Amino acid sequence: MNVLITGIHGFVGTHLRKYLQQAELYGVDIVQPSVPEVIKTFCWEDLRAQAASSGDMPGFDAIIHLAGKAHDVRNEALAQEYFDINTGLTREAFDFFLASAAHTFVFFSSVIAVTDCVVGHTLTEDVIPTPKGPYGESKIRAEEYILERCATDPCCISGKKKVYILRPCMIHGPGNKGNLNLLYNVVKKGIPWPLGDFENRRSFASVDNICYVVEQILNRDIPSGIYHVGDDEAISTNELIRLISEITGKTPPIWKLNKGLMEMCAGVGSLLHLPLNIDRLRKLTENFVVSNAKIKAALGIKEMPVRAEDGLRKTIRSFETDKVAVEDF
Numbered sequence: 001m002n003v004l005i006t007g008i009h010g011f012v013g014t015h016l017r018k019y020l021q022q023a024e025l026y027g028v029d030i031v032q033p034s035v036p037e038v039i040k041t042f043c044w045e046d047l048r049a050q051a052a053s054s055g056d057m058p059g060f061d062a063i064i065h066l067a068g069k070a071h072d073v074r075n076e077a078l079a080q081e082y083f084d085i086n087t088g089l090t091r092e093a094f095d096f097f098l099a100s101a102a103h104t105f106v107f108f109s110s111v112i113a114v115t116d117c118v119v120g121h122t123l124t125e126d127v128i129p130t131p132k133g134p135y136g137e138s139k140i141r142a143e144e145y146i147l148e149r150c151a152t153d154p155c156c157i158s159g160k161k162k163v164y165i166l167r168p169c170m171i172h173g174p175g176n177k178g179n180l181n182l183l184y185n186v187v188k189k190g191i192p193w194p195l196g197d198f199e200n201r202r203s204f205a206s207v208d209n210i211c212y213v214v215e216q217i218l219n220r221d222i223p224s225g226i227y228h229v230g231d232d233e234a235i236s237t238n239e240l241i242r243l244i245s246e247i248t249g250k251t252p253p254i255w256k257l258n259k260g261l262m263e264m265c266a267g268v269g270s271l272l273h274l275p276l277n278i279d280r281l282r283k284l285t286e287n288f289v290v291s292n293a294k295i296k297a298a299l300g301i302k303e304m305p306v307r308a309e310d311g312l313r314k315t316i317r318s319f320e321t322d323k324v325a326v327e328d329f
Contacts, residue, residue, distance in 0.1 A: 001218065004028065004060045004102070006093055007067030008041065011175055012108070012207060016064070019211035023218070026058060028093075029067065044089065047096050062104035062218055065093045069135070070178075079134035086138035091145050098153055098161070106164045106214060107146060111203075111228060111290055113139035113167060117282070122291040125167075125226050143226070150224075162224045164217055166210075169230035169290050172311060173207030174318035183237075184319045187244040187253065193237070195262060196254035198285035201234040203292075206311030209304045216299050227295040231308035234289045243309065247316045 001023045007013050008027030017025060017039070027041040046057065069085040090107060097105045113136050114129040131137045143165055150156040150163055172180050186193075213229055216222065235243075238254055245252040266281035268274070296302065 001061045002026065002058055003062045003064060003218065004042075005064045005066060006047075006089070007065075008039065010066060011173070011177070012171065012210060013066050014175065015173060015207045016066075016211050016214060019215055020218070026060070044092070047092055060100060060102040062106070063093065063097045063100075063102050064106045064108075064214065065090060066108050067093075068108070068139075082134040082138035083141065086135070087141045087145070090142035094146050094149060098149060098155070103160065104162045104164075104218060105146075106166060106217060107142065109139045109143055109165050109167045110136070111167045111169055111230075111288075112136040113143060117286055118288050118290070122289045123228065124291045125228055125294055156224075159224070162217075162222070164222070164224060165226045166213070167226065167228045168210055169203040169205040169228070169288075171205050171207055171210065172315040174315060174321075176207075176315055176318075180240075180312075180315060181319060183240065184244055184248075184316060187241055187250055188248055190250060190253055192253040192255050193241055194255045194257050195281075195285055196238055196256040197259045197262070199236050199238065200285050200287050201236055202288045203230040203234050203290040204308055204312065205230045206304075206306045206308070206314075208306045208311060208314075212305050213295060213299070220299075222298050225294075225298075227298065228290050228292055229295055230290045230292045231306070231311060232292065232304050233308040234287075235308055235312065237284070240312065243312060244316055247313065247320065 003020060003023045004026045005013055005016065006028040008017065008025070009029045013027070013029075025039050027039050028044060028047055029041055040058075042057070067085070067089055069082050094105065094107070111123060112133075113131055114127050115123065116132045116136065129140045129143075131140050146163060146165060153161070155161040156163060170179065172178075209231060210229055213227075241254055242252045244250075262281065263278075266276055266278045270277040270279070292304065296304070
């Protein structure tokens, strides 16, 4: 099987390459690896609809579209960059897919494409999208384009071409450089966590579980559609801090300050433009539980291969290894 992966040198792409060793892999990426690899990597200029039928590129069986601009928690990125990359490049990749002989297209969207907060107990695929901010809005625009093209394309309608929109939760795994890494550094420094009175639950997605889902999609007859992808168990921030503390040998610095007091402090912070404000407090303490029931039903499994705690332990231990490697260097 010939598989084209956009963003092949990114975090998920790097893990996926190891997982799909039985396939002939090709890549499309802006960032080139520092070490030459045997994987043939094309430029984005090569990924045009007309190139699909020109004969200049290999015949692909599947296209996995990972490339995109990640969610910027510091809000330093320009809004248009999200739409140029997350929406614009997705359109180009999907147009190329429709014009090619490839039979499978996998688009990596995000649960943030539909909402930044979960109303009710769990987030399911039938939720009406209400994204906030350019990251989520650019992802949902890309989803809408794919669905609109599928609705009129004969091969998509007949089922000859399969299209999957995956919405993963916060992804974790060795090499992760996101919010989990930031929390790890906070715990390592012994900084107290003052929000221990809030018992929120959040869903995560092990990169191993994500790779498993993609591998199954490529090799089995799974119905096209939108699927949320996450670990089976939701984890609270307090549990996550205790897990990091256990692995790093630190005493859990969790302070259970009164909820009302913290909410009052956040209100003052909003008025005075302090780091802890109402919006920041909500982000740190809210529940964000995502259902993965639909993808498990489609795969015919009762549980994901990797438990949330096991995947998180693997991720946290990789932070320890990376730190030792840097210090040794």
